[in-house]
Amino acid sequence: MGGAGLLVATDILKSNLAAEAPNSSHSTMIGVPFEARERVRMGIIGVGGRGTSLLGELLGVENVEIKAICDIIPAKVAHAQKAVTDKGQPEPKAFTKGDWDFKNLTQLDLDIVYIATPWNWHVPMAVEAMKNGKHAAVEVPACTTLEECWQLVDTSEATRKHCVILENCCYGENEMMVLDMVRDGVFGEITHGEAAYLHDLRSIVTANEGEGLWRRFPHMQRNGNLYPTHGLGPVAHYMDIHRGDRFDYMVSVSSREASLSAYVKANFPDADPKRAEKYICGDMNTSIIKTLKGRTILLQHDVVNPRPYSRLNSIQGTKGMFADYPARIFIDAPKKEDWDSIDLFQEKYAHPLWKKTGELARKMGGHGGMDYVMNYRLMDCIKRGLIPDIDVYDAAAWSAPTPLSETSVAQNGASQKFPDFTRGKWNVRSQSQGFAL
Numbered sequence: 001m002g003g004a005g006l007l008v009a010t011d012i013l014k015s016n017l018a019a020e021a022p023n024s025s026h027s028t029m030i031g032v033p034f035e036a037r038e039r040v041r042m043g044i045i046g047v048g049g050r051g052t053s054l055l056g057e058l059l060g061v062e063n064v065e066i067k068a069i070c071d072i073i074p075a076k077v078a079h080a081q082k083a084v085t086d087k088g089q090p091e092p093k094a095f096t097k098g099d100w101d102f103k104n105l106t107q108l109d110l111d112i113v114y115i116a117t118p119w120n121w122h123v124p125m126a127v128e129a130m131k132n133g134k135h136a137a138v139e140v141p142a143c144t145t146l147e148e149c150w151q152l153v154d155t156s157e158a159t160r161k162h163c164v165i166l167e168n169c170c171y172g173e174n175e176m177m178v179l180d181m182v183r184d185g186v187f188g189e190i191t192h193g194e195a196a197y198l199h200d201l202r203s204i205v206t207a208n209e210g211e212g213l214w215r216r217f218p219h220m221q222r223n224g225n226l227y228p229t230h231g232l233g234p235v236a237h238y239m240d241i242h243r244g245d246r247f248d249y250m251v252s253v254s255s256r257e258a259s260l261s262a263y264v265k266a267n268f269p270d271a272d273p274k275r276a277e278k279y280i281c282g283d284m285n286t287s288i289i290k291t292l293k294g295r296t297i298l299l300q301h302d303v304v305n306p307r308p309y310s311r312l313n314s315i316q317g318t319k320g321m322f323a324d325y326p327a328r329i330f331i332d333a334p335k336k337e338d339w340d341s342i343d344l345f346q347e348k349y350a351h352p353l354w355k356k357t358g359e360l361a362r363k364m365g366g367h368g369g370m371d372y373v374m375n376y377r378l379m380d381c382i383k384r385g386l387i388p389d390i391d392v393y394d395a396a397a398w399s400a401p402t403p404l405s406e407t408s409v410a411q412n413g414a415s416q417k418f419p420d421f422t423r424g425k426w427n428v429r430s431q432s433q434g435f436a437l
C-alpha cells in the first residue's frame, strides 16, 4: 500500500488523538442543498472492482455524464472508457500518469468526483476534489484516523462542497423499509441496535490482484474494527444520529488473531512472502457504542473467519424489533413468541424509492440492487438541488469507530469519546429530511 496516508502503527495511534474539534470560522454543511442542475458531470478516481461497478450503475442513470476517469493502471481506464463510449457518451478524459495524476482530474469542469481507491487515498483525493470546487463521493470507510475525519469535515465546511460517503447499505431494500417503520413508530421507542460486517474475505485479501494488493496490510498494522460503516450507517439512520442523537462513546475488544494466518499457512507455499507476514488484527472485533440519548449499538467486524455473510442489521424498541439474516420482525402481542416474515409489512412500508427504481435496480445487480438505488438517489439529489441524505458529518462519525476501536483495544477496552463532528449541531435537523423524496 504505497503513497498517501501510509502510516506506521505509532503514527496511526498518534493521529487517533486528534479527537477535539479544531476551531472553525466556517458554518455548518448540515442542511445545505446541492446546486440544482440538469446534468451531472462526473469524474471517477479508481476503476478497480468497485469503481467499475459504480460506473456501470451511473451509466444507467439519466443525465449523468462521465467526463474523466483516473487509475494508475492504464488498462483499467481504457476498459472504463470503453464502457462509457459503448453507452453512447463521448470518451472520458484519461488520467493514468501515476499516483498523483488525480490532481489533474480535479482541475476539470466537473460537478462531483467519485473516489473508489484503497483506503489510504480517500482523504487526499476527497480534499483535493473539494478544494477544486467539486463535491466528493467517497467509498467506505471515508477515512481511517480521527485526524482524517476532521480533515474531511474542515474541508467540506471551508469549501462549501459536500463530502458524501457512498454507504450503499443505507439504500438496501430492507434498510429503507425498516427506516420508515422506525419513523412510523412500529417498534416503539428505539433503545438498541446491532450492526456488523461479518464477511469471509480470506481469499480476496490474499489474492495477487484487486484488494489483495492493499487490503491485507491494515491487518498487519491495526487491531480494531477496520470496516465499520456497512453495518453502522443503516443503524445510525434508524437512531437519527445527527438528526437528534449522536454517538457519545464506545468500548472495544478484539479476539486473538488466528484465522488469517492459518489460511495463509494452509494455502501458500513456504516461499510465498505472505507466509512471513504478521497479522495483529484480532479475528473478531466487538464494540459497544452508547449514544447521547442512552441507546446502545453492538458493532462487530470479522472478515477472516469461515462463516456466512451478515451485517446483523437489527433494531430494538419498546414495541418490537427487526433483525436481518434472515430478515424478520417481531411485534409485541399477548402470547406472541415467534418472528414474522418481513414480507407481511411490504405492502404498507416498501420504500417509494424502491417502488420506483427497484425493478431496474435488481436487474443492474450491485448487491441486490442497493448500489443502483444509492447512485440513482445521489444523482437525483444533485439534479434537483436537494440536501444529501448522507453528509460529511455522517461520513466522519460512521468511519470514526476504526480509530476509536483501535485505541480502546490497545487500552484493554477503555471507553473512547466520539468527537462531535457537527460542532454542537447534531440536534438542529429533523429526521424527516433524510431520504425525503
Ligand SMILES: NC(=O)c1ccc[n+]([C@@H]2O[C@H](COP(=O)([O-])OP(=O)(O)OC[C@H]3O[C@@H](n4cnc5c(N)ncnc54)[C@H](O)[C@@H]3O)[C@@H](O)[C@H]2O)c1
Residues within 6 Å of the ligand: 003, 045, 046, 047, 048, 049, 050, 051, 070, 071, 072, 073, 076, 098, 099, 100, 102, 116, 117, 118, 119, 121, 139, 140, 141, 166, 167, 168, 209, 210, 211, 212, 213, 367
Ligand atoms: N460499498 C461497497 O459495497 C464496496 C465494495 C467493495 C469495495 N468498496 C470500497 O471501494 C474502494 C475500492 O475497492 P476495490 O474493491 O475497488 O479495490 P480495487 O483494488 O479493486 O480497486 C482500487 C483501484 O484504485 C486504483 N488506485 C490505487 N491507487 C490509485 C491512485 N493513487 N490513483 C488512481 N487510482 C488508484 C487501483 O489501481 C485500483 O484499480 C475501497 O475503499 C473499498 O473499501 C466498497
